[in-house]
Amino acid sequence: MILLYLAITACCVYANDQDESLLLSNYNHLPDYTITPIIGILGDFISSYNVSRSNAKGKIGNATSYIGSSYIKFLEMSGARVVPLKLSSSLEEIDKLLSMVHGVLFTGGDSPFWVENSSVPIYSEYSERACYIYNKVKEINNKGDFLPLWAICQGHEVIHICENKEFDTIGNFDGMPPYNRAQNFKKEIFQSPLFATNRESVSLEVISILGSTEVSVLAHNLGISIETYEKYPKFKQNFVVLSTMFDKSGKEFIGLVQSKNYPIFSMQFHPEKNMFEFFRAEYSHGSDGIFAMTYLSNFFVSLGRKSSHIFPGDYLKESLISIYPVVYTRYIFESMTLLS
Numbered sequence: 001m002i003l004l005y006l007a008i009t010a011c012c013v014y015a016n017d018q019d020e021s022l023l024l025s026n027y028n029h030l031p032d033y034t035i036t037p038i039i040g041i042l043g044d045f046i047s048s049y050n051v052s053r054s055n056a057k058g059k060i061g062n063a064t065s066y067i068g069s070s071y072i073k074f075l076e077m078s079g080a081r082v083v084p085l086k087l088s089s090s091l092e093e094i095d096k097l098l099s100m101v102h103g104v105l106f107t108g109g110d111s112p113f114w115v116e117n118s119s120v121p122i123y124s125e126y127s128e129r130a131c132y133i134y135n136k137v138k139e140i141n142n143k144g145d146f147l148p149l150w151a152i153c154q155g156h157e158v159i160h161i162c163e164n165k166e167f168d169t170i171g172n173f174d175g176m177p178p179y180n181r182a183q184n185f186k187k188e189i190f191q192s193p194l195f196a197t198n199r200e201s202v203s204l205e206v207i208s209i210l211g212s213t214e215v216s217v218l219a220h221n222l223g224i225s226i227e228t229y230e231k232y233p234k235f236k237q238n239f240v241v242l243s244t245m246f247d248k249s250g251k252e253f254i255g256l257v258q259s260k261n262y263p264i265f266s267m268q269f270h271p272e273k274n275m276f277e278f279f280r281a282e283y284s285h286g287s288d289g290i291f292a293m294t295y296l297s298n299f300f301v302s303l304g305r306k307s308s309h310i311f312p313g314d315y316l317k318e319s320l321i322s323i324y325p326v327v328y329t330r331y332i333f334e335s336m337t338l339l340s
Helices: 002-014 048-052 069-076 091-098 125-142 154-163 200-212 226-231 233-238 287-304 313-317
Strands: 038-042 065-068 081-085 103-106 149-152 179-181 216-218 239-246 252-259 264-267 326-331 333-339
Touching (some): 038 069, 069 081, 081 091, 091 125, 103 154, 103 287, 154 233, 154 264, 200 287, 226 233, 226 252
Parallel strands (some): 038 081, 103 149, 149 264
Antiparallel strands (some): 065 333, 239 252, 252 264, 326 333
């Protein structure tokens, strides 16, 4: 209760010191157009190294990419349905899906960001497709057509690469094996639509939990440093840092950001693992963490309800993630959906 009181006090202190660019990006006032949003999740390439160390060996078949099941469950638990954005799809197919889905999620993973051994930064196949979708989401919003994007871990890193095509955009961090951390929130957190909801007591409780307890799961070797934001002004021009965190060696990195101009939210931590990943002892499964991460899921899915896109029923039946096979892996993920 003391922590909650301090959070409320801080909210009042910063109420008169608001960033107008953030206020212009508050989407909570928009009407809902659907109660069952369809979210597109970008797949990740299957790593032969990871497959060889998991229970998926010999079960992959002709699949070339996958989506960790926990990301799917993270959205479905808040009332969304999921369609895959496959790396093997043509740009025309991606464009068609982006015109119909109500939101996009970029997952964590281990795909390379750059073409191997290149002396200049050239996007890998994964980065090229991710950046195409990222820029397309911004283009759609620029036309007044609301479409939110949520980026986690690798997804968080790749959208920074999309904004700044330089090798040193991404830095090395001491983040494996997985660990849990509290978040060092900035004053802007109280101005973000992520927590500026009609349920103020709930949002303040979530801020208190995330800011005071080690419930945010991290599993990364890479990240975005504070110095990177200082070196490249475009990041501060395009994003507002809502929190920073510290790796195992005490090095600070960007934990959570919001786009200044678009409904895009990006985080280094994994809000899906608290609820749905159990094979690593390091993952936090306490009730406070699950409460906080469920709040994040509810928030993003609620943004999806504000998209006026229409996904035709007949096409939806053949596009839903449920038509794809799921394999038990118990390595990185409990299970994953295979995309052929």
